[in-house]
Amino acid sequence: MSRIVVLTGAGISAESGLATFRGDDGTWNSVRLEDVATPGAFARDPAKVHAFYNARRVQAAQAQPNAAHVALARLQAEWPDAVLLVTQNVDGLHERAGAAEVVHMHGQLDRALCAGCGAGTPWVGAMSAADVCTACGRPGGMRPDIVWFGEMPYRMELIEAALAQADLFVAIGTSGTVYPAAGFVEIAAAAGARTVELNLEPTGNPRFHEVRTGPAGEIVPAFVAGLLNRPAGGN
Structure with a gap:
C-alpha cells in the first residue's frame, strides 16, 4: 500500500473562475x-x-468544481490506502466535488x-x-x-505526521513561496516519499522528483488516472 498526501493551492481553483493570489x-x-x-x-x-x-x-x-477537484475526490474514493487532502484554499470546492475529507489549513x-x-x-x-x-x-x-498572516495554520501536527509517513507527496497549483506549506515537500522528501509537482508553471524547487505543467483541469485528472491505472473518465 502507498499513503498519499496531496497539497492544493489557488491554482487548482483558477479554472473555476477564482483568482489566484500571486x-x-x-x-x-x-x-x-x-x-x-x-x-x-x-x-x-x-x-x-x-x-x-x-x-x-x-x-x-x-464557482463550480472543475475536473481537477473531481479527480482528487475520485482518488480519495478509489485509492486502497490513505489519501490526505490538504488545501490552502478556503473556497470549499473540494467538498462540493465529492471529497470525503479535507484538511483546511487556512480556514x-x-x-x-x-x-x-x-x-x-x-x-x-x-x-x-x-x-x-x-x-x-x-x-x-x-x-x-x-488563517490570517501571522497566525498559525490549522492542524499542522496532523499534516506533518502524515508527511513523515507518506509514500507519495503531490503539490498542485501552489506558488511554493508561502510557508509552512512551501516546506511540505522538504518534509516528505526527507522521509523518503516520491514528490510530484503539478502546476501551470514549475516553481523550480529541486526537491520535487517529477514536475508536470499545464492547466490543472487537464494534468490532475491524467495524473490520477495514471495512479489508478484507469482512463481519466473511467469507472
Missing part, C-alpha cells in the same frame, strides 16, 4: 494584505475586512470564528460588525474563520 491577476495585486488579512486589520476596520471576505464568499458560492469561507472566545461555527451569507457570537454573546467580534 499571479498577474492575483488577489494581492488589487488589495494590500495589511488592510484585510491580519488581526490588526480586523481590529482597525472590521467593516472593510468583512466587505472583502463577503465578496470572496459570493464568488466562491458561484474556510463558510465558517465564522469569534475573536473573543474562539468558538467556530458554520456561516452562510454575509458577515458584519454587528454579528453576535452564539457561544459567548459578544457582539462585534465575529470574523471569517480564515
Whole structure:
C-alpha cells in the first residue's frame, strides 16, 4: 500500500473562475494584505475586512468544481490506502466535488470564528460588525474563520505526521513561496516519499522528483488516472 498526501493551492481553483493570489491577476495585486488579512486589520476596520471576505464568499458560492477537484475526490474514493487532502484554499470546492475529507489549513469561507472566545461555527451569507457570537454573546467580534498572516495554520501536527509517513507527496497549483506549506515537500522528501509537482508553471524547487505543467483541469485528472491505472473518465 502507498499513503498519499496531496497539497492544493489557488491554482487548482483558477479554472473555476477564482483568482489566484500571486499571479498577474492575483488577489494581492488589487488589495494590500495589511488592510484585510491580519488581526490588526480586523481590529482597525472590521467593516472593510468583512466587505472583502463577503465578496470572496459570493464568488466562491458561484464557482463550480472543475475536473481537477473531481479527480482528487475520485482518488480519495478509489485509492486502497490513505489519501490526505490538504488545501490552502478556503473556497470549499473540494467538498462540493465529492471529497470525503479535507484538511483546511487556512480556514474556510463558510465558517465564522469569534475573536473573543474562539468558538467556530458554520456561516452562510454575509458577515458584519454587528454579528453576535452564539457561544459567548459578544457582539462585534465575529470574523471569517480564515488563517490570517501571522497566525498559525490549522492542524499542522496532523499534516506533518502524515508527511513523515507518506509514500507519495503531490503539490498542485501552489506558488511554493508561502510557508509552512512551501516546506511540505522538504518534509516528505526527507522521509523518503516520491514528490510530484503539478502546476501551470514549475516553481523550480529541486526537491520535487517529477514536475508536470499545464492547466490543472487537464494534468490532475491524467495524473490520477495514471495512479489508478484507469482512463481519466473511467469507472
